[in-house]
Amino acid sequence: IRTGRATPELIQDVIVKAYETEAPLKNYATINVSDAKSLLIIPWDKTIIDNIVKGITSSNLGFSSVVEGEHIRVSMPDLTEERRKDYVRVMKERVEDARVAVRQIRQKYRQEIDEALKGSFSEDEADRLREEIDKIVKDKNSEIEEIKEKKETDLMTI
Known part of the structure; x- marks a missing residue:
């Protein structure tokens, strides 16, 4: 946007x-x-x-x-405040889509870890991988939030 x-x-x-x-x-x-x-x-x-x-x-x-x-x-028409707010709304929808995608990826990898536990995977190794996944997800969500805030400021600046 x-x-x-x-x-x-x-x-x-x-x-x-x-x-x-x-x-x-x-x-x-x-x-x-x-x-x-x-x-x-x-x-x-x-x-x-x-x-x-x-x-x-x-x-x-x-x-x-x-x-x-x-x-x-x-x-293209000049951007009115109303149009800028519409762009912010669309941007927030896309941000939420990105967060959902990150959650789905986390869920997929957690399921793979659970499947691996049924085999020769140790519980300690599974816990370590889960923590690593959670850290990556937290980092990506922070990155998404940072991008969202910058873009919202950019969109609302005349």
């Missing part, structure tokens, strides 16, 4: 209706960064330019699009 800069990721998954089907914009065009506040969409088939514009408009992302010959220029 980046502010103040246009990136293709902002619109590549916008749904476009073309050829009697719906698909993400990235399936129909090349998306390039034109400047810090605008993107240039170059459709592979020039007959679907209007479909792409409709898709961008109906996405309700707040972007304005202008057809310039055989390509489309998409301009």
Whole structure:
């Protein structure tokens, strides 16, 4: 999540209706960064330019699009406080997804340790590995939290 800069990721998954089907914009065009506040969409088939514009408009992302010959220029709006708060909310959802992924990895390795205990693995070795895993998880969660705080500050700074 980046502010103040246009990136293709902002619109590549916008749904476009073309050829009697719906698909993400990235399936129909090349998306390039034109400047810090605008993107240039170059459709592979020039007959679907209007479909792409409709898709961008109906996405309700707040972007304005202008057809310039055989390509489309998409301009990013200035960030309002409300939009910044939306970005923070999305960022927090992604942070929670990262924490869940870390927990799932910890759980997987703990299960593997439990399985190894049924074999020739000693209880002391299992405890040592569990502690090591917990330390790694704690470190990663701290790293995630640090990144979250920096990003939240970055997103809310005008």
